[in-house]
Amino acid sequence: MKVLILGSGYAGLNAYYNLSSSFDKELVSESNEFIFYTAYFRHLMNKTNYISKISFINQKKVKEIDLKRREVKFTDNSTESPDLLIIALGCDKSKTTSKINETFSASEISLGSESWRDEMVSIQLAFYLKRMGKKVSYYGDLLRWAGEKTSDLVKKELENAGITIAEKAETIIPECRQWESIGEFNYSRNFEISKGVYAIGDIIKGWPRVGELAMRSGVFLGRYLSGKEKGDFIPILINILDTGRGKAIHIRSDKPWGGKYESVKVSRVRSIMKRFIEKHYVSKKGNMGFLYKL
Incomplete structure (x- = not known):
């Protein structure tokens, strides 16, 4: 076949x-x-x-x-x-990556995203730009679509990193088209x-x-x-946001699909996990492998 x-x-x-x-x-x-x-x-x-x-x-x-x-x-x-x-x-991520590249040459950035679907990108970018010593502010829903606990913790960690919450954004990360x-x-x-x-x-x-x-x-x-999986796919949001301060936020939530499950934690272990993931997927040529079961 x-x-x-x-x-x-x-x-x-x-x-x-x-x-x-x-x-x-x-x-x-x-x-x-x-x-x-x-x-x-x-x-x-x-x-x-x-x-x-x-x-x-x-x-x-x-x-x-x-x-x-x-x-x-x-x-x-x-x-x-x-x-x-x-x-x-x-x-098509070409316009998205082009705008991201531009932010690394600026010294002061007020950041946001065109679509909630790409908000993870703009928040992670804000953390990394701040780590590089830039003056950063952020405007957006702060992942409220993933749950209240997630949004509250992300806001707290942004502020702990010295990133202010802005009333508007001057630099908008365009939606992946x-x-x-x-x-x-x-x-x-x-x-x-x-x-x-x-x-x-x-x-x-x-x-x-x-x-x-x-x-x-x-x-x-x-x-x-291949006959190795039965039933329906159950979507869940799983993501790690590196705060740039030696810790990372680990988010798990099915609320974007009408569920009730939400778990959000911050720790140094999650930061180490993110470094491992970055190396794993490049060396394994995108193969998720055993990480599918985590």
């Missing part, structure tokens, strides 16, 4: 890694690189590695997708009609949006853009199609 995966980001790679060898699987992407954006922040400060080369990627650009016919057309005029199609194209020719998809049971067609990762409408969540969706789908 032929499985075609479009996109080599967090979700697409982990779907590929977790599909059993019984499938004839192919991963298609414009780039043969995996970029771990969590480590990218560290790179801007310390020039650490954040890119992995992926040898098994077939480099092609998607032109058009026909969901009903399960057909993909590419800009090189080739066409593929697989038995199963997995869409994991994510979104969906590809116009593809759009977004509503989450449906086990990610199937049409017969034999699945959508995972940041291309899911209304989900916070968190790499860990995208990876989990890919792992689940690969295992589900």
Whole structure:
């Protein structure tokens, strides 16, 4: 059975890694690189590695997708009609990373994000800019969508770091843009949006853009199609925000999906864990591996 995966980001790679060898699987992407954006922040400060080369990627650009016919057309005029199609194209981060790069050359920044979905990015950026000795203020909902306890603790740690809460932001981190020719998809049971067609990762409408969540969706789908996972995918927000002061905030919450679970803790151990995660995903070429069970 032929499985075609479009996109080599967090979700697409982990779907590929977790599909059993019984499938004839192919991963298609414009780039043969995996970029771990969590480590990218560290790179801007310390020039650490954040890119992995992926040898098994077939480099092609998607032109058009026909969901009903399960057909993909590419800009090189080739066409593929697989038995199963997995869409994991994510979104265009070029404007986002460009604006992030600009902030590192400024000495005073009033920071915010265009969308709540990318607020984790702007808050982590605020912590790191402050660590570099810049004057930083932050404007936003402070992750209130993840829960009151999370929001209160994030606000406290921002203030402890010397980051003031502003009434407006002068520098806005632009939203990661969906590809116009593809759009977004509503989450449906086990990610199937049409017969034999699945959508995972940041291309899911209304989900916070968190790499860990995208990876989990890919792992689940690969295992589900391989018969190793039963039932539905249960989304949960899991993220670590480094305060830049030797501690990190560990957030777990299902409240963005109407749940009641919320856990938020801050400690030095979480900071060490984040450093490990940054190295793990780059060295493992985006493979979530045993971290899926944590």
